[in-house]
Amino acid sequence: MFKLAGLCLSLLITASLIAAPCTSVTIKDDREVWINGQRIIRDNFGVNSPRWSRDGQQLAYVNDFDLSSDPVTHIVVIDRAGHVVQRMPVPESARFNFVTEMGWLNPTTIWVEGHINPSVSVYEEFDLSTREMKHETFGTAFAPSPDGATLAYRDHEPHPARPGRHPALMIDDSPVKLLDGVVVTGPLVWSSTGERLAVGVQQNKHSGVALVTRRGMLERVSMLPVEGRPQAIAWSTDGSLLVRANIQNPTYRIDRDGAVVASTTPLRAAALDEACRSGRADQ
Amino acid sequence: MRRRLLLLACIALTPLVARAQTQSVIAGTTCSSSCLFVNADPNLGGPPGVIIGCSFADPVPIGATVRSIRIDRNFSQPFAGQNSPGVSVAVNSQAIASATINNVAACGNLVDYSFSSTDYFLGFPGYVYGGLNTIFFDIAGGAADAGFAQALITYDTDVKSVTTTGAEPIIPTDSGLVNDCLQFQSTLGVFAFKGLTGVAGVAATVSSDRNATTTVDVITQPPATDGTGHAIGYFQTRRLGTIGLSTTAASFPSSSSTLLVQEANFQPTFLITAYYTPREADYNGKDVTACGVSGTFKAGFLKEIKIEGSGIAVDGRVIAYNKDTACYEEDTCPRTSSGPCATDNHTAAISPNVMEFTTNFNIANVGDRTAEDIGDLINNYHIDNYVDTKAAYKKWNNIKAAKVRYLSGGGQCSN
Numbered sequence: 001m002f003k004l005a006g007l008c009l010s011l012l013i014t015a016s017l018i019a020a021p022c023t024s025v026t027i028k029d030d031r032e033v034w035i036n037g038q039r040i041i042r043d044n045f046g047v048n049s050p051r052w053s054r055d056g057q058q059l060a061y062v063n064d065f066d067l068s069s070d071p072v073t074h075i076v077v078i079d080r081a082g083h084v085v086q087r088m089p090v091p092e093s094a095r096f097n098f099v100t101e102m103g104w105l106n107p108t109t110i111w112v113e114g115h116i117n118p119s120v121s122v123y124e125e126f127d128l129s130t131r132e133m134k135h136e137t138f139g140t141a142f143a144p145s146p147d148g149a150t151l152a153y154r155d156h157e158p159h160p161a162r163p164g165r166h167p168a169l170m171i172d173d174s175p176v177k178l179l180d181g182v183v184v185t186g187p188l189v190w191s192s193t194g195e196r197l198a199v200g201v202q203q204n205k206h207s208g209v210a211l212v213t214r215r216g217m218l219e220r221v222s223m224l225p226v227e228g229r230p231q232a233i234a235w236s237t238d239g240s241l242l243v244r245a246n247i248q249n250p251t252y253r254i255d256r257d258g259a260v261v262a263s264t265t266p267l268r269a270a271a272l273d274e275a276c277r278s279g280r281a282d283q
Numbered sequence: 284m285r286r287r288l289l290l291l292a293c294i295a296l297t298p299l300v301a302r303a304q305t306q307s308v309i310a311g312t313t314c315s316s317s318c319l320f321v322n323a324d325p326n327l328g329g330p331p332g333v334i335i336g337c338s339f340a341d342p343v344p345i346g347a348t349v350r351s352i353r354i355d356r357n358f359s360q361p362f363a364g365q366n367s368p369g370v371s372v373a374v375n376s377q378a379i380a381s382a383t384i385n386n387v388a389a390c391g392n393l394v395d396y397s398f399s400s401t402d403y404f405l406g407f408p409g410y411v412y413g414g415l416n417t418i419f420f421d422i423a424g425g426a427a428d429a430g431f432a433q434a435l436i437t438y439d440t441d442v443k444s445v446t447t448t449g450a451e452p453i454i455p456t457d458s459g460l461v462n463d464c465l466q467f468q469s470t471l472g473v474f475a476f477k478g479l480t481g482v483a484g485v486a487a488t489v490s491s492d493r494n495a496t497t498t499v500d501v502i503t504q505p506p507a508t509d510g511t512g513h514a515i516g517y518f519q520t521r522r523l524g525t526i527g528l529s530t531t532a533a534s535f536p537s538s539s540s541t542l543l544v545q546e547a548n549f550q551p552t553f554l555i556t557a558y559y560t561p562r563e564a565d566y567n568g569k570d571v572t573a574c575g576v577s578g579t580f581k582a583g584f585l586k587e588i589k590i591e592g593s594g595i596a597v598d599g600r601v602i603a604y605n606k607d608t609a610c611y612e613e614d615t616c617p618r619t620s621s622g623p624c625a626t627d628n629h630t631a632a633i634s635p636n637v638m639e640f641t642t643n644f645n646i647a648n649v650g651d652r653t654a655e656d657i658g659d660l661i662n663n664y665h666i667d668n669y670v671d672t673k674a675a676y677k678k679w680n681n682i683k684a685a686k687v688r689y690l691s692g693g694g695q696c697s698n
Contacts, residue, residue: 072677097556098556115556116590117558117591117632159591247457
């Protein structure tokens with residue numbers, strides 16, 4: 001009897017954790033952060049690319065509206081009450097003036113992908129405790145693994161890219177061999193465990209996804225029955241992949257066995273759910 | 284006093300409704316006999332029914348709409364104790380009314396019977412304007428004496444029109460490129476009016492003069508007009524030009540209009556970032572030699588070229604990096620992907636998903652640009668604007684949601 005009651009209690013607790021609503025974050029006017037319907041900060045220098053820390057206690061975003069300051073771009077960290085914890089300038093040596101992607105590697109390190117030119121972006125890590133910038137890497141489509149220990153990206157290619165040259169998929173600075181004719185386009189999306197990397201690819205103009213292990217071994221390539229390049233990829237909780245296959249937004253599901261089926265699941269909802277569980281904010 | 288004020292207020296608040304002013308005119312007919320015996324009684328050796336036709340010339344002014352028709356004719360039942368005949372009246376193929384002739388009288392005492400149609404706001408169905416209309420008297424089940432007939436035509440002179448107005452086209456979010464052509468979409472506003480009154484329930488058909496041989500324009504036909512006489516359809520094409528639209532609807536004269544598909548705003552907004560070509564003058568440090576090019580250069584400048592692709596040396600030479608040879612080489616200018624030199628206030632990198640090379644477009648609050656460059660980082664609704672100095676790049680105000688307007692070139696299709 002007591003065992004049954006204990007089981008029920010643990011089920012109830014588990015259920016309440018699973019069902020806990022994700023914090024609702026809204027960015028208004030590119031300047032205001034609202035959490036659960038309350039404005040917690042207005043920053044006239046801009047609130048761009050906001051991202052929650054993994055514990056959900058801090059929010060990092062980018063200032064890049066203050067054209068009178070030098071440098072223009074700053075990384076700002078606030079707590080849930082809207083107090084500024086850190087405001088760190090992005091030095092000129094970082095070369096970029098636009099952040100295309102940003103995230104938390106760990107509680108004290110934020111990674112940033114900065115735009116340099118049509119073919120090149122730069123990956124930088126900002127240590128919030130030392131206020132130093134480190135780990136400069138050039139390429140595109142940077143994707144640190146969930147534990148922050150592994151970095152996947154497309155190799156650097158100077159602009160303009162020469163015809164026929166296709167940047168390789170890199171994992172921790174080592175090229176990953178894919179199939180002949182398969183070109184890495186991105187995005188690169190890690191599974192929640194960080195064991196696998198889904199890689200947006202193109203072959204014969206068709207959109208597809210390659211699956212690669214953390215160690216850089218190709219598991220399979222699944223091509224989709226439409227032309228274009230993948231626009232977004234999300235991992236479902238059952239291990240299948242949802243792919244927005246091109247700019248016209250047809251969505252496909254790639255099952256764990258590699259079978260491709262047209263999907264009616266809204267990719268954005270799935271991606272948001274994933275972002276919610278991983279504690280990332282989404283505009 | 285208060286009641287009068289209330290009445291005045293009510294009058295003031297009553298909306299002005301434009302009502303069609305009707306007029307009437309009498310038309311004589313070819314049924315001019317003063318007493319025509321019609322035997323439609325089998326008991327009297329006649330057939331079960333007889334149809335008499337007579338005609339009248341359209342008497343209404345050109346452009347008028349015939350709203351209703353009343354046919355007047357004298358009838359009587361000639362023989363007491365026989366069957367009373369029924370008379371049904373139609374004009375052309377539209378039935379009007381019927382009656383039973385039950386007055387018994389000699390030819391000199393026929394009684395006037397009136398057969399009135401309903402009021403057709405959009406016009407009496409099947410009426411022949413400017414020509415002859417035929418009245419049919421279907422007499423059945425008895426004998427009758429029929430006198431002369433006349434038609435009372437009630438009409439209005441309100442002008443009927445159904446027209447289509449095409450809004451300035453947009454390039455919709457899911458346009459993409461098909462055979463290198465952008466898609467242009469225009470909202471078609473269809474308006475059906477009679478006088479000043481919008482006419483509801485009008486099903487208009489809009490057609491393009493370019494579809495005579497091959498379908499190049501796709502038209503989503505509007506539904507029936509709403510209570511204000513308005514309906515919306517859509518026009519889609521991947522071919523520029525001036526299109527002749529014709530609009531037709533039953534009971535309305537057809538109309539023509541034109542739609543210009545030339546410039547158009549992209550429906551989605553764009554992210555506008557910037558890039559530049561490094562200049563050696565911006566770098567300090569030691570001078571070093573470089574593989575593939577003569578002379579010395581600032582070491583930081585060469586490193587930057589390796590990252591960016593090319594740079595301008597202090598002596599004016601343009602130095603590019605070739606990853607295949609891992610050496611530097613000279614070029615005549617900072618090169619774009621499509622070949623031309625990158626030019627300040629002119630060159631932009633675009634996504635080939637969204638527009639073609641050589642497309643000329645305008646970025647609101649920035650200026651006109653030409654699509655000359657591409658890169659893996661420029662995907663979908665993102666434009667990278669080329670500026671010629673690092674100072675301009677550093678002060679570039681990234682625009683998150685810029686309006687972009689297609690001007691010419693690139694994705695236009697001539698056929």
